[in-house]
Amino acid sequence: MSSLLNESRPPVFCPGCSHERITQALDRCFQNMGLQGDQVVIVSDIGCSGLFDTYFHTHAFHGLHGRALTYATGLKLAQPELKVVVTMGDGGLGIGGAHLLSACRRNLDLTLLILNNFNFGMTGGQFSATTPPEALVASGFLNQLESPMDVCQVACSAGAPYVTRCSSYRKDLPEVLEAAIRFEGFSLIDMWGLCPGRYTKKNKLTPKIIEEALGDLPTLEGPVKENLREEYGRHYRELASREKPAPPPLKVEARFRPPEPSRQEVLILGRAGQKVITAGETLCLAGLSAGLGVTQKNEYDITVLRGPSISELILSPERIGYTGINRANVVVAIGQEGVDRRRALFDHLDGGSFVIRAQGVDIPPSKGRVQTVDFKGQGVKIQDWALASLSVMAKLDKVITLEMLQSALKIRFKGKDLVSTVDLMGRVQVGDGFQSR
Amino acid sequence: MASSLLEGNEAIALGAFHSGCRFFAGYPITPATTIFNAMLRLLPPVGGVCLQGEDEIASIGYCLGASMAGLKVMTATSGPGMSLYSEHISFAIGSEIPIVIVDVQRLGPSTGSATRGADGDIQFLRWGNSGGLPVIVLAPVDVKDCYLLTIQAFNLAEELRCPVFIASHKEIGMTKEGLDMDALEMPKIKEREAPPAGKPFFPFEIPNGREVPYFLPIGDKILVRQTSSTHGPDGYITTDPIQIAESRARLKRKLDSAVDRISFYEAHIEDDADTLLLTYGVTARAAKDVFEERKADGKPVSLLVLKTLWPVPENLIREQTKDVKRVVVLEMNLGQYVREVKRVLPDKKVDFLGQMDGRLINPQQIHEVIIHV
Numbered sequence: 001m002s003s004l005l006n007e008s009r010p011p012v013f014c015p016g017c018s019h020e021r022i023t024q025a026l027d028r029c030f031q032n033m034g035l036q037g038d039q040v041v042i043v044s045d046i047g048c049s050g051l052f053d054t055y056f057h058t059h060a061f062h063g064l065h066g067r068a069l070t071y072a073t074g075l076k077l078a079q080p081e082l083k084v085v086v087t088m089g090d091g092g093l094g095i096g097g098a099h100l101l102s103a104c105r106r107n108l109d110l111t112l113l114i115l116n117n118f119n120f121g122m123t124g125g126q127f128s129a130t131t132p133p134e135a136l137v138a139s140g141f142l143n144q145l146e147s148p149m150d151v152c153q154v155a156c157s158a159g160a161p162y163v164t165r166c167s168s169y170r171k172d173l174p175e176v177l178e179a180a181i182r183f184e185g186f187s188l189i190d191m192w193g194l195c196p197g198r199y200t201k202k203n204k205l206t207p208k209i210i211e212e213a214l215g216d217l218p219t220l221e222g223p224v225k226e227n228l229r230e231e232y233g234r235h236y237r238e239l240a241s242r243e244k245p246a247p248p249p250l251k252v253e254a255r256f257r258p259p260e261p262s263r264q265e266v267l268i269l270g271r272a273g274q275k276v277i278t279a280g281e282t283l284c285l286a287g288l289s290a291g292l293g294v295t296q297k298n299e300y301d302i303t304v305l306r307g308p309s310i311s312e313l314i315l316s317p318e319r320i321g322y323t324g325i326n327r328a329n330v331v332v333a334i335g336q337e338g339v340d341r342r343r344a345l346f347d348h349l350d351g352g353s354f355v356i357r358a359q360g361v362d363i364p365p366s367k368g369r370v371q372t373v374d375f376k377g378q379g380v381k382i383q384d385w386a387l388a389s390l391s392v393m394a395k396l397d398k399v400i401t402l403e404m405l406q407s408a409l410k411i412r413f414k415g416k417d418l419v420s421t422v423d424l425m426g427r428v429q430v431g432d433g434f435q436s437r
Numbered sequence: 438m439a440s441s442l443l444e445g446n447e448a449i450a451l452g453a454f455h456s457g458c459r460f461f462a463g464y465p466i467t468p469a470t471t472i473f474n475a476m477l478r479l480l481p482p483v484g485g486v487c488l489q490g491e492d493e494i495a496s497i498g499y500c501l502g503a504s505m506a507g508l509k510v511m512t513a514t515s516g517p518g519m520s521l522y523s524e525h526i527s528f529a530i531g532s533e534i535p536i537v538i539v540d541v542q543r544l545g546p547s548t549g550s551a552t553r554g555a556d557g558d559i560q561f562l563r564w565g566n567s568g569g570l571p572v573i574v575l576a577p578v579d580v581k582d583c584y585l586l587t588i589q590a591f592n593l594a595e596e597l598r599c600p601v602f603i604a605s606h607k608e609i610g611m612t613k614e615g616l617d618m619d620a621l622e623m624p625k626i627k628e629r630e631a632p633p634a635g636k637p638f639f640p641f642e643i644p645n646g647r648e649v650p651y652f653l654p655i656g657d658k659i660l661v662r663q664t665s666s667t668h669g670p671d672g673y674i675t676t677d678p679i680q681i682a683e684s685r686a687r688l689k690r691k692l693d694s695a696v697d698r699i700s701f702y703e704a705h706i707e708d709d710a711d712t713l714l715l716t717y718g719v720t721a722r723a724a725k726d727v728f729e730e731r732k733a734d735g736k737p738v739s740l741l742v743l744k745t746l747w748p749v750p751e752n753l754i755r756e757q758t759k760d761v762k763r764v765v766v767l768e769m770n771l772g773q774y775v776r777e778v779k780r781v782l783p784d785k786k787v788d789f790l791g792q793m794d795g796r797l798i799n800p801q802q803i804h805e806v807i808i809h810v
Contacts, residue, residue, distance in 0.1 A: 009673070038658050043502075053662070054673060059655045061505060062664040063498070064524050070495045074502025074510075077486045078460060079656035082506075099498075102491040240481030249441035249451065249618065281442065281613065288440045288615050296442075296613040302467065302551045321726035323612055323719075324797050 001031040004040070004057050011055050016200075018168035018193025019048055019115055023055055025173035026085070026113075030058075032178055040083045043072040045092035047122045048195075049115045052087040066096025069103045072110045080233050083181060084109070090116045093151055094129035100151075103186050104158035108232040111181045112188045114151060115168075117195035118205075125198030136202040152190050152220050161185045161227040165220045168193035169207040179222060185231045250411060254291030256404050259397040260329075263316035266399055267328040267345065269338030270386055272300060272309045276338070278412070279386035280311030285408035286390075286400040287315035297323040299341075308337035315399060327353070330398055331368065334358040334375075334385040354398055356389050373431045384424055391425040440615040445583040445605055446513075448616070449539055450475030452587030453511045456626055458537070459485035460503040460510040462496040464518060467551040468607040469541040472513040493521035497538070501525060504534050505663050507629075507654030509591055513539035516558055517548055519565065526600055527566040528665045530688065533598035533641070533650060535629060537590045540602060541610040544795050553795030554607030556718055556769040560776075562602045563747045570685070571692040574602040574747040575701065576717040580614040585621065586701065586744060592627040593699055597691055598649050604746060606769070608719045608797060641684070642670040648691035692748050700743075700750035704757050707737035712807055713758050715778055716767040717743045720798045724767055727803040738807060749777045758782060765790060765806055767798055 005027045013020045030040065040058040044050045046065035053060035059082070061071050068086045076084045093100060093114060103110065119137050120126040127135070127143035130151065137143050152165045162183045166176055168191045180187035192210045194200050258264075266283060270276040277298055284294040292315045301307035312325045327348055332355075333339050339361060346366040349355070353368035358375050373392055380388045392398075394405040405425065413421050443451070450472050453461070461476035463469070473489065480487040486503070490496030493514055500510040514522065519540050529536050540562060544555040558565075562574045575590055577583045583605065590601040632638050632651035638659050641650045650670075655661045662672030667684070669675035703721070705728055706713075714724045721742040728740040741757045743750065758764050763786040766775040775789045790806040792798050 037660055038656075041655050053664075057660065059657075059660055060662040060664070060672070061502065061655060062666065063501070063528055064665055067494060067498045067525070070490075070498025071502035071505075073488075073495075074460070074462070074499040074504070075506045075655060076502075077488075077499075078503040078506030078508045079654070082656050098491045099495055102495065236481075236486070237484075240484070240486075243482040245482040246475075246478040249443055249447075251439035251441055251618075252615075253439045284442050284613060284615065288442060291438060292615075294442065294613075294615045297608060298611060300552060319725075320614075320722075321729075322723040322797065322800050323608065324799055326799070326801075 001034050003027050004030045004035070004037050006055050006057050009054050012051070013048065014197040016194065016196035017048070018117065021168050021173070022113070022115060022191060022193070023052065026177055027056070028174035029177040029181065032174055033181065035083060040085060041075055043068045043075065043084060043086045045086070045088035045096070047089045047091050047120065049087045049089040049092065066092045067099065068092060069096060069099040069110070069112065073103070073108055076108055076110055077233055077236070084111065085181065086110060086112045088112060088114055090114065090118060090128040090130040091120050100155070101158045104155050104160035106232045107159065107161055107186045107229060109184050110186055112186070113177070114188065114190045115193060116151070116190055117193045117199055119195055119199045121195045121198045135199070138198070155188050156220070156224050156227065159227050160188050161224055161229060162187035162222060163220045163224050164189045164222055165214065165217065166191055167207060167210045167214060169210065183223070252285055252288035252411060254289065255407070256290045256401060258287070258290040258292055258315070258404070259401050260399065261317065263314065263318060264330070264399045265325045265328045266313040266315070266330045266332065267325050267342070268311040268313070268332040268386055268389070269335060269342055270309050271335030271337040272303065272307050273305045274309060274335055274383055274386050276309040276311050276386045279390055280313050282387065282408045282412045283313050283315070283390060283400065285411050286404040289404050289407040292317055293320050295320045295323045308335065308341040310338050310341060329353060330393060331355045332386065332389040333361050333363050334389060336361055339363055356392050358385050371431055378427065378429055380424065380428060387421060388424060388428045391428040392430050395430050438617055439619070440617045442613055443580050443616055444471065444611055444613045445577065445580050445609040446471040446541065446611065447475050448580045448583035449513070449587045449603065449605065449610070450479060452584040453537065453591065454479045456509060456588050456591035458509045458511050458591060459483070460500060460508040461486070461512065462488040462490050462499040463513050464490050464493045464496050466515045466518050468543055468611050469513045469515045469518070469539065471611065472539060472541070493518040494525065497522045497525040497536070500536050501529060501534050504536055505655045505661070507656070509535070509595065511537040511539065513541065515541050515543045516545045519558055519561065523565050527568055529600040530566055530570050530572060531568060531667070532663055532665055534663070535594040535598050536600045537587065537594050538600055538602050539605060541605045541607060543607050544793065550795055552607065554719065554769065555793055555795070556604070556606065556773065557793065559604060559746060559768070559770065559773040562604055570688045571748050572600060572602060573597070573692060573699065573745070574604050576604045576744055576746050577609055578718060578721040578742060578744070579609065580616050581621070582744065583609065584616070584618070585624065588624050588626070589701065592624060595629045596627050596649070597695065598629070598652065599692065604718065606719050639670040640672040641668055643687065648687055648694065696748040696750055697752055700745045700753050702744055702750065702753060703742040705740040706757060706760070707732065707739050710737045710739040711762045713739040713741055713761040713764050714767060714803065715741045715743070715754070715758070715764050717746060717774065718769070720767045720769060723798055723800045723803060726800045727807070730800070731807070746774060749781065751781045754778065754781045758785060762786060763788065767803060769793060769798060
């Protein structure tokens, strides 16, 4: 195979830079693997490692500092056949830490080459995540305050299935690179090297010193047994293929006549966990079954099972603009939190407004007609009060009819949920003072 | 007639899917999360990819990689996530990477109010990139717009090779509405243009008569280069001031020159009106109520609802307001787009009604501002 080096753009690394060796080794590795340029994409980070993509006749993607692994992930998932090689320095390692951890955990088939020369070369030799505290760097005393990070240990802890730590001066570097690229999964090589432009001007570091330092560390070369597992992309496609296609949005035919010919506004004032939103949706579906326009605007806090839950619902034969409620035709007061949040609203109710109040909920005085329902006494669980209120409305022909409600329930609920909800609706008594249908 | 009950976020996901979007990545955030939920149901079963990123920077980074590999991509977030998207938005602008970015706005600044809406990001979307080059921002009013404008957003992103933002809002994204999808007039779906075969390909070369480079995906038989660095036609970094000036000017021109054909809007102009309500987003709903009520009462106002906010549709604004003395700008912030309207209409009286407390601007408030001020 021929070289993939870009003859029109020879490397411009500082004399003595170990990146030069890595460039040559990578080209040798591509040749040994018989790869064509169009089978490879080099995704390069920022700094001197960010020059790599320009030196090769391959696909190339060069982006922002620390983010190379994110582009690589998108590229690989979109083009699974591509060999994706990421070049990143020890700077990218620090700024892109979250992405590194994620890549280790995910195990997508990428190869990350960390060109670790212990400092930020391009910006003037500042300290990085791997700079020893005793080194003299352009960050003054700051590196004395921080511990360098052992990226290989971090990667192993994060689940990387393939980790090699080596010197950029290893004779068999092309083979080391090839083994990593051939590995089906996330592979990382931490390659220690020299930065003659910055680091070694003030710090003694030679290939021999690197060799000795590496000798003092536990050897890491290749597969990490405890982290070996299925490759992410393959696994993703396998699990995805078992997913059922999402059904198209359900269409509700207009089949019924609504009980009132005009715009109706319904406000459900409850608390989180009372299925206020579900009841609101059901009411909207009932509206659609009568050919009405519907809107559902919800209000709740960020807490999940605590706090107010409010649904503002409009059913109208006319276009619905503003989705808030000014003068509710029906107020469903089933949770104190919701009522307290909208106390002011009760001042605006008139004689035409109808309030369904769950026994035990205090509501402010208003001109609306109040119907108190003892849901608890009827054996209705508090989380079903919103749905039960729909039954009260339907039985009184308020906003919806029973047939509209039944049709909506069949759309909204399936199987056992449908049975129990229909049962619930049947059990609910409207309470005193009203004729139930 | 048969209608579906959809929330705005779901409609955006369906619009994206219809457009051929097959890659989505996002990070959970209220009130945008349900877009992620919907994409997760839609994409994997058809061989698409939906990812939950480790953060927003990664999420949009995944999208940029996948877009350059040839897929139509989308991401969605809210204000705090938009802040994190910034560096990649700049990348997508400068390196012409098609992507649709949905901002379901919530009340800020910062983490602000997760479950309250606002139009707080309108200038941020325009200027939240380094370099300050133009972007396209579309603003839906309702569930129908969420669906149709998302399709338009993809068309523009693909055709013009740029990020296109959808400035949604908690009160649009998480509000459910009935929509008869069969009754919609569907836009034609557009795709990126591949170069004519048989000629040497330079990834950022601009052929005569075009403002946008042809696209080939990374992974093609022909080698493709992408870079966030200022580049020449060959995709290599350049230091040539003439090349740099030309390409910067083109990035601006390719959107500015398209403005008249990409300006979506709804206008209701009344002959006897001396006031025009100018608004966008969810407030347009209340404004339309006011328009109808006043028309019925014989005291008409005109109404202009902008659905393309950026580039500012200056000609459209001038044309639609030419017969009124006064323009009232309504938006759910303390004064953002009104700056543009004042800039475009220096000789008109431009009044402003803004609100930033999580509540919708209601029709009564609009009536009052028409009468008073």
